[in-house]
Amino acid sequence: MIQAIGLTSLPRRNTPPAVADLTFDIRPGEVTGLLGPARSGKxxxxxxxxxxxSGKGATLVDGCPLRDLARPERAVGAVLGDVPGHPRRTARGHLRMLCAAHGLPASRADDLLETVGLGATADRRLGTYSLGMDRRLAFAVALLPDPHALVLDDPVRDLPPREAAWMHALVRRHAAAGGAVLLTGRDPGALARTADRIVVLDGGRITADEPADSFAGTRLRAHVAVRSPYAQRLAGLLAEGGAEVVAAGGSRIAVYGATSAAVGETAHRHGILLHQLADRPAGSAAAPREPGPDHEAGERPVRRGAVPRSRPAPLRTPHGPLQPLRYELRRCFGLRTPWPVAAAAVAGSALGALAVARGGAAHTPPLRLLSGWPTGLPLPPAALGAALLGALSYGQEFAFPALTPGLGPEPRAPRLLAAKLAVSGALALLLALLAALADTSALRLALGPAGVPDPLVLSATTAGWAALCVACAWTGVLAACAFRTTALGLAAVLSVPLLVAPGLRFLLGGRTGAQFRDAAEALWSVATGAPRTDDRAALAALRSATQPLVVALVLSLSCLVIAYLASALRERRRGRGSTPVHSTGAVRIDHEEA
Structure with a gap:
């Protein structure tokens, strides 16, 4: 059983909280309906x-706080709107990618696609799905880790009746199998037919909590909805005339056994101002009764062991995917994006090598020849391609969040970051190799065999070229992780040669730069015990390592790693109960902003 105890949102800008002191149960084998109009707080x-x-209160799953569960997605599955998947990814690829995050076999995705009726369209891109198909896929995502409970936020919104009936039937099947379901909605008739119990929200507070049959018998009758600043006086007059009046709280009442004309005449005779007078047909919900001692269904016993209301409830402790490398490979290669990026990078590198050759290859450093790096570009084309692929690894993660900080694995988990660094590093090395081969071939055609540097002979240059590509890719990964967008991740990489390196060159230029290089050579001599002129390859590598661009890359990577560790520490402190901060996670709210 799931217990919501004292849920209260944090107030904003001196306004009351959107919801206050919500306490209700979601029982196994039942569908609990959370009913309310727009902006009621559902x-x-x-x-x-x-x-x-974040807010106040607690959520208990069989007596254990939800935030303390190691894998909460296996206890509760959620549908919070449309599926935020990449529009060019197929439904099958999306679910198989999530199977890796949950540690499930890929066959689980195929089984669920058949269960929700998407087997025939599983290989279509998500961008071509209709609203009904997207909601079916959302159900499949929620059911993927086989949770015991489902929490569904208005899943039938804007759907045609046939699709809505199918959704409700799936909900009933899950409850009939022993699962617990929380289903929100605005249609009282449909919710009363599907749910076993109805919890009514009005103005962010629970105004009724009763069985669905009782709700249907007392609330879904034809009535007159009235709103007036003198509602209590009008209610007494109507009751004297034989009408049944239900107080809705505030200035609203629902009148049974009378017509709107009769209510209006009564108000007119007694000089009562009306703000609303409308007929409500059978099947529409009456305004909910205020819970009180004479209304048994509205009474809710106090839960023992409840969290004190003054104590903030921290956000759930984040966790990472169970198979991060498999997840990252499916995320990366489930789209066609890597292939055109790699092709453009290799082609641009070959063109750059030809441009360098035309400018005079005799006096060009071997690194620029090997990498196809014209003087007009801040970085070689292949390094830029590696940086873009690295930035996409987290840019796509946050733009189309398959992993969310709600119940699923956390996209910034350390194991997933390590997997992204490994995959992006491997792709960077592959790009460096392909670019070196393409550049060598282009230079051979332009200059002949004699004018082409041999990558095998220039071992230090080749190693530096590979290290440059990997460093650019890793900078893109970490920057996109910190800034949550591909554009800012790539901009951070470009800022290294355009901003950071010139600043270092200004600080270390002239004699200062020479002294810095001499200090590195002296340190190498002391560490190895060899004269400074013996190991020329090592000294050449040291001189390359002290270049402003290399130092700027190392400095940028260090700063990004420190920023990630600080963010991870802040998330850990938040999970341990520090002052809550409103989540900026990727769960989208495509409807009700309560």
């Missing part, structure tokens, strides 16, 4: 329940 309540949004 979405906020769901986000607080799941730990996606």
């Amino acid at each position: 979405t906020t309540a769901v986000r607080l329940l799941l730990g996606v949004q």
Whole structure:
């Protein structure tokens, strides 16, 4: 059983909280309906329940706080809107990628696609899916780790009746199998037919909590909805005339057994101002009764062991994918993006090598020849391609968040970061190799065999070229992880030769730069015990390592690693109960902003 205890959102700008003191149960084998109009607080309540949004209160799963579960997605599956997957990824590829995150075999994705009726369209891109197909895929994502409970935030919104009926039937099947379901919605008739129990929200507070049959018998009758600043006086007058009046709280009442004309005449005779007078047909919900001692269904017993209301409930402790390398490989190669980027980088490198050859290859450093690096470019084309692939690894993660900080694995988990660094480093090495081969071939055609440097002979240059590509890729990964976008990740890489390196060159230029290089050579001599003129290859590598661009790359990588560690430490402290901060996670709210 899932217990929501005292859920309260944090107030904003001197406004009252969107939801306050919500306490209800989600019982196994039942569908609990959370009913309310737009902006009543349903979405906020769901986000607080799941730990996606910080606030006060607690969520218990069989007596254990949800945030303390090692794999909460196996306890609760959630549908919080449309599937935020990449539009060019197929449904099968999307689910198989998530199978790796949850440590499941790929066959689980195929089984679920058949279960939700998407087997025939599994290889279509998500961008071509209709709204109904997208909602079916959202159900498949929620059911992927086989959770015991489902939390569904208005999954039938804007769907045609046939699709809505299918969704409700799937919900009922899950509850019939012993699962617990929380289903939010605005249609009282449909929710009463599907749910076993109805919890009514109004203005961010629970105004009723009763069985669905009782709700349907008392609330779904034809009535007159009235709103007036003198609602209590009008209610007394109507009750004297034989009408049944239900107080809705505030200035609203629902009148049964009378017509709107009769209510209007009564108000007119007694000089009562009306703000609303409308007929509500059978099947529409009446305004909910205020819970009180004479309304048994509205009473809710106090839960023992509840978290004190003054204590903030921290966000859930993040965790990473179970198979991060497999996940990253499916994420990277599930799209066609790497191939055109790699092809453009290799082609640009070959063209750059030809441009360098035309400018005079005799006086050009071997690194520029080998990498196809014209003087007009801040970085070689292949290094830029490696940086773009690295930035895409996290840019796509946050732009189309398959992993969310709600219940699924955390996209910034250390193991996943290590997997992204490994994959991007391997791709960078492959790009460096392909670019070197393409550049050598282009130079051979332009200058002949005698004018082409041999990569095998220039071992230090070749190693430096490979290290430059890997460093650019890793800078792109870490920068996109920190800034959450591909553009800023690539911009951080470009800022190294355009901003950081010139600044270092200014600080270390002239005699200062020479002294810095001499200090490095002296340190190498002391460490190895060899004269400074003996190991020319090592000294050449040291001189290359002290170049402003190399020092700038190392400095940038160090700063990004420190920023990541600081962010991880802040997340860990938040999970241990520090002052909550509103989540900036990737779960999208495509409807109700409560």
